[in-house]
Amino acid sequence: MSKGIVLDPTSSFSHDIASSGPDVGDLAGRKIGFRVDMLWRSWDWVSEIWAEMLRADGAEVSFWRSMGRTAEEGVRMNAEMNAFFDGVDTAIVGLANCGSCTSWTIHDALAAAGRDIPTVAIATAHFEDLAHALAKRGGRSGLRLQVLPYPLDTLQKEQVHAIAREQYRSLLRTLGVRDRLAQQSAA
């Protein structure tokens, strides 16, 4: 058998930021921005509960909704997104609950994280691996990811609200919020 050399058809990529970025620390006075979408009612329901709880903990909350990402609307969306992230100091970006929306969720989360503000992307469990892969190839393998159960969008509103409430403390840990209970016990 003869041997020969063949060329590699794949492409490599080396740039990466493994850090998850800055922590939120205290919630009081924080300007937290939710990126929501036009696809997932479940994400609207989760974010409205989290927003309510974040406000109760002293944060200011605002929302931006991503719509079409091509043609003139896509240009407008990018401008809106950049202005939105410029006006907040923490970003919660979702929902990665399908292939293309995972792609855009991570795209937008990377745009927020690139501003060096605490950023978390929200994914459902089925799309967690894709979200990690896209974050890594986007140059930020350390991007924070909060994982919600899957399937989520087939649940009723009350069920989704309950999941949001259950996951709130986990979200705060992911964002690096100082745990008041831990602080109290340390004191």
Added chain:
Amino acid sequence: MGWGDGLPLIPPTEERVQQYIVAGQRYPDETIAVLPPLRSEATAEKIAINAVMAGAPAAAMPLIYAAIEAMADPNFDLAGLNATTGSVVPAVIVNGPIRHRLGIPYGAGLFGGVEGAAPGIGRAIRLAMRNIAGQHVGTTSKSVYGNPGRVAGIVIGEWEERSPWAPLAARRGVPGDAVTIYGAMGTANICDVVADSGIGLLEMIGKSLAYPGANGFLPSTAYSETLIVINPVWAELIAREYPAIESVQEILWDKAALPIDWFRPEYLKPIEALGRVRADGRVHLVPEPKDVLVMVAGGEGGLHAHMVHSWGACLTVTRPIAA
């Protein structure tokens, strides 16, 4: 190594790859596009390696480069398309004399089955998506069903010589050798053995386009396109009544609509929120007549049209092919 699609590959030796790079007339380290999902740089050399492996003809390299450049246009949303749960594949539609030089099919069996260079060209692009862009089922591609065109692509020509209208690419501003990239959610047949008029055929085609689960009716789709491939026999009949392509598009757009009350109540709010319900209570598959793309191709047996629904808000891109 995981470089293949399960079919045999031609070893990409340095000598073979060099021939392809020369045929493509690009510098080997030139970046043709940055391809998602993994945001990889598709250099002329990397694409050529995949083209060798696929068995594409070297003479097709300018077409392959143009196709990959077009796919990377932001309006095509390749980032979403390559990762989606949908069953979409970028279809490559070729116009101009290059169809004859490369043997791109535009007659009978053009979507699959006719021998020629198209499967090799399509496979070259598919291998580039796998090996360079990093599109792998189950991880970076979440496609629930996939698509037969994800193996050897969909590479078709337009039968310009039998079309009563200007070529598709020329109507989109690119005369001569050109490639048009369209996000194809598979193909479906429309058969009619009764119609004896242009309007009869257009009504059958238009109504067939409009089914509630079509991409254009998704409550999350504010805008989209659709593609209709009309055989040359029907095209001739239609053009006798409608010599202007804009009239054809207008009729197809009008017929491709559903009454809003066909949708269950939970769909109404998001569809209405997008402003898609017209004054007559109908929702059109696509926003405007211009969003119905029409081309002429297929066998002379007539009797059938092919409808190719689009994916998401992915917009068609047309580019010239370098001489």
